[in-house]
Amino acid sequence: DTGVSQNPRHKITKRGQNVTFRCDPISEHNRLYWYRQTLGQGPEFLTYFQNEAQLEKSRLLSDRFSAERPKGSFSTLEIQRTEQGDSAMYLCASRGGSEKLFFGSGTQLSVL
């Protein structure tokens, strides 16, 4: 257990529904990252927070995706009007003062 907690572990939804995932990083880590991983591929960067500020967003993050980290602690990732192509593992990671990035166990999303 790395100390990064993600909920839920699994989410099954119907196409067109909205879903929200939560990430609780390691408590002293001020940097938080969201990645997406599809089967057989490496994780792909989505977005990055330093404290509550969202500093970087990938072009993969369409306008249906929104992420927040309101108090610089936990973060949420919301997907609106889900599509089958959104099916993937959504990974959260955090880091403190070093480059070492620690990942949670992920949320596996299946869009039917």
Next chain:
Amino acid sequence: GENVEQHPSTLSVQEGDSAVIKCTYSDSASNYFPWYKQELGKGPQLIIDIRSNVGEKKDQRIAVTLNKTAKHFSLHITETQPEDSAVYFCAASSYNAGNMLTFGGGTRLMVKP
């Protein structure tokens, strides 16, 4: 942006043999190179990392080497055990890019008892 290529995509070895996984990167500004192990249904676990000012780093049975000139780095696992079976990912990042990691495509390592 950074591009990381990893090979082989699958690797099968006998228990006790060594395994080597290789990665190349494209951005000469990259200066941090971690390796992750991912087991089924779990998130990637950091197993070893190396910075660009170091050519080699070892931690028990695992070691990583870096050739900055050729822009490639490798993971070496000696005396492999069945519990080493997993998917391994290399990654690269640079301070200039916000330390965002770019991952390779992964290597599925199978250690046969």
